[in-house]
Amino acid sequence: xxxxxxTSETQTEQPDMPTAVPTPDGAALDGATGSSPARPPRLSxxxxxxxxAVTLQGVGVSFGDHQVVRDVSFNLAxxxxxxxxxxxxxxxxxxxxxxxxxxxxxxxxxxGSIRIGDLDVYAKDTQPELVRxxxxxxxxxxxxxxxxxxxxxVVSGLRFNGVRSKTILREAAESALHHAALWELVKDRLHxxxxxxSGGQQQRLCIARALAVEPEVLLMDEPCSALDPIATAKIExxxxxxxxxxxxxxxxxxxxxxxRVSHYTAVFLLGDDRxxxxxxxxxxxxxxxxxxxxxxxxxxxTGQMG
Amino acid sequence: MTTLRTTDTGDVVVEELLPxxxxxxxxxxxxxxxxxxxxxxxxxxxxxxxxxTRASHVLCALSVGICLVxxxxxxxxxxxxxxxxxxxxxxxxxxxxxxxPGGGIRNAIAGSVLIVGLGALMAIPIGxxxxxxxxxxxxxxxxxxxxxxxxxxxxxxxxxxxxxYALLVEPLGHFSALAGxxxxxxxxLPIVIRASESAMASVPVDLREAxxxxxxxxxxxxxxxxxxxxxxxxxxxxxxxxxxxxGETAPLLFTTSSDLFNLSxxxxxxxxxxxxxxxxxxxxxxxxxxxxxxxxxxxxxxxLLSIAARIVAGRLARGSRWANSRSKR
Numbered sequence: 243x244x245x246x247x248x249t250s251e252t253q254t255e256q257p258d259m260p261t262a263v264p265t266p267d268g269a270a271l272d273g274a275t276g277s278s279p280a281r282p283p284r285l286s287x288x289x290x291x292x293x294x295a296v297t298l299q300g301v302g303v304s305f306g307d308h309q310v311v312r313d314v315s316f317n318l319a320x321x322x323x324x325x326x327x328x329x330x331x332x333x334x335x336x337x338x339x340x341x342x343x344x345x346x347x348x349x350x351x352x353x354g355s356i357r358i359g360d361l362d363v364y365a366k367d368t369q370p371e372l373v374r375x376x377x378x379x380x381x382x383x384x385x386x387x388x389x390x391x392x393x394x395x396v397v398s399g400l401r402f403n404g405v406r407s408k409t410i411l412r413e414a415a416e417s418a419l420h421h422a423a424l425w426e427l428v429k430d431r432l433h434x435x436x437x438x439x440s441g442g443q444q445q446r447l448c449i450a451r452a453l454a455v456e457p458e459v460l461l462m463d464e465p466c467s468a469l470d471p472i473a474t475a476k477i478e479x480x481x482x483x484x485x486x487x488x489x490x491x492x493x494x495x496x497x498x499x500x501x502r503v504s505h506y507t508a509v510f511l512l513g514d515d516r517x518x519x520x521x522x523x524x525x526x527x528x529x530x531x532x533x534x535x536x537x538x539x540x541x542x543x544t545g546q547m548g
Numbered sequence: 549m550t551t552l553r554t555t556d557t558g559d560v561v562v563e564e565l566l567p568x569x570x571x572x573x574x575x576x577x578x579x580x581x582x583x584x585x586x587x588x589x590x591x592x593x594x595x596x597x598x599x600x601t602r603a604s605h606v607l608c609a610l611s612v613g614i615c616l617v618x619x620x621x622x623x624x625x626x627x628x629x630x631x632x633x634x635x636x637x638x639x640x641x642x643x644x645x646x647x648x649p650g651g652g653i654r655n656a657i658a659g660s661v662l663i664v665g666l667g668a669l670m671a672i673p674i675g676x677x678x679x680x681x682x683x684x685x686x687x688x689x690x691x692x693x694x695x696x697x698x699x700x701x702x703x704x705x706x707x708x709x710x711x712x713y714a715l716l717v718e719p720l721g722h723f724s725a726l727a728g729x730x731x732x733x734x735x736x737l738p739i740v741i742r743a744s745e746s747a748m749a750s751v752p753v754d755l756r757e758a759x760x761x762x763x764x765x766x767x768x769x770x771x772x773x774x775x776x777x778x779x780x781x782x783x784x785x786x787x788x789x790x791x792x793x794x795g796e797t798a799p800l801l802f803t804t805s806s807d808l809f810n811l812s813x814x815x816x817x818x819x820x821x822x823x824x825x826x827x828x829x830x831x832x833x834x835x836x837x838x839x840x841x842x843x844x845x846x847x848x849x850x851x852l853l854s855i856a857a858r859i860v861a862g863r864l865a866r867g868s869r870w871a872n873s874r875s876k877r
Binding site: 369372375407410417476 | 564565566569582585586587591592593594596597
């Protein structure tokens with residue numbers, strides 16, 4: 243994994259960045275992610291544009307007559323980490339699960355449009371399984387399949403997707419475990435049950451399991467909420483590294499975590515009806531936290547509310 | 549992210565918390581090809597997997613359909629044959645001697661209510677308390693009791709009947725409602741125990757511990773948290789046990805047998821299943837008609853009990869859904 247892949251990425255789409263924060267000196271420095279910044283990155287330096295991996299346009303999700311979240315439009319920048327923050331019940335997770343069509347079987351209705359590259363996620367002829375083969379997901383609690391070995395867990399997604407080749411399975415597993423920084427730890431016990439690992443290691447196994455399918459997008463739903471601080475720090479470090487290969491969308495309650503690992507932040511709050519969540523601010527993470535446009539964002543990120 | 553560590557020699561070194569692993573050359577070089585192969589496999593098998601999904605949907609629908617055939621046929625046929633016998637008189641009159649028209653099943657309805665009611669009064673409290681014991685006292689005794697309950701579930705109901713006969717009919721010298729309800733109680737007991745145990749086991753340990761941490765005694769925890777939390781399951785289990793018992797014929801054959809209207813537990817008593825048996829085995833059309841009418845009544849009764857069980861369970865469950873379990877969505 244190299245750090246500079248992001249800048250060499252071909253831009254396929256026009257930038258759709260917020261114009262919220264002015265750029266005083268106009269000089270787009272590579273400092274925020276580049277290998278050797280000429281000077282410390284400054285607040286207003288916009289990140290180099292990497293194009294959009296996922297586009298959300300007017301997305302709403304409702305369960306029966308309960309509109310959980312409505313009219314959300316923003317993009318997930320390619321090979322960046324985008325954090326979704328906001329108080330409980332404002333639809334962050336609901337929105338996240340709309341991206342890989344997890345509401346299909348749970349009775350949720352999704353309106354608006356979600357595109358992953360050229361794939362219209364909710365088009366009539368789009369199969370949810372195809373979407374999910376391009377979008378990985380990591381859940382709140384580590385959930386390795388308890389009756390499978392470590393190796394079986396990592397390759398399970400590949401098996402579900404019809405990959406048979408032993409060589410590919412083995413190489414993809416090793417590669418995914420390397421990416422999850424787990425290989426050195428488990429290489430001698432690949433066939434032990436996943437339960438022998440600690441909580442944080444199990445979560446990394448789940449990340450490896452998601453990565454093995456080579457997704458373009460990785461959805462993470464509060465992946466550290468069941469972990470201790472050290473394990474959390476490790477996962478955060480991993481997330482930061484993963485962005486070189488994959489677009490990450492991270493739901494988190496923890497604003498410090500959003501600040502530490504994300505490039506962009508989307509802030510959600512409940513609307514005036516007190517039951518429908520909405521996006522109130524989206525932008526580069528340091529901008530959202532330092533110079534938020536919306537007063538409610540300011541109150542929320544400074545801990546005065548939420 | 550980095551962390552500071554003091555080495556054996558006293559130096560402080562900066563360490564990465566999670567050292568990045570470098571992908572070995574043979575994996576790194578094949579990455580693009582592997583990615584393409586995976587993408588291709590996922591895309592290629594999509595159609596086949598969709599076909600398989602549709603085929604399994606058809607198979608499931610077919611299985612459900614086949615399951616419903618006997619149920620619907622039974623209900624339809626019994627209704628068709630039995631509904632003619634039903635009128636108000638059918639429920640409020642006692643049977644008439646053979647050959648005399650009219651006559652009803654008042655005796656059988658009263659008898660069934662008496663026998664099953666008393667049986668339920670015996671089985672349900674004992675069953676629930678036994679289940680609580682099984683849950684709270686894991687040990688050899690509990691294992692034996694649980695195994696016993698399982699064995700009891702499989703005992704043929706006619707064996708219950710002959711057991712009750714030996715125990716209560718022979719010493720008393722005559723049939724009685726009591727003997728019948730004892731047999732039915734033994735029959736209901738394992739059903740109640742198993743249903744109650746699984747209902748109480750589904751009360752989260754957290755709640756139990758929360759009550760203990762507040763200073764509740766175990767008996768109080770059992771009463772206020774476990775029993776109350778499992779109420780929906782307890783009621784459902786009990787109602788289903790009753791529904792099962794009300795249709796049992798074999799245990800009543802040689803314990804209660806009678807045609808008489810009776811409300812005394814110590815006297816022989818009529819019952820719905822036996823009325824069906826006695827009349828259905830006769831050649832007279834009137835008797836046949838009564839048998840079908842009774843069968844229809846019994847079916848409706850069991851149906852009502854099952855519906856009641858569902859409604860009660862739904863009502864009770866609404867109030868006591870565990871706050872943070874996303875169990876059944």
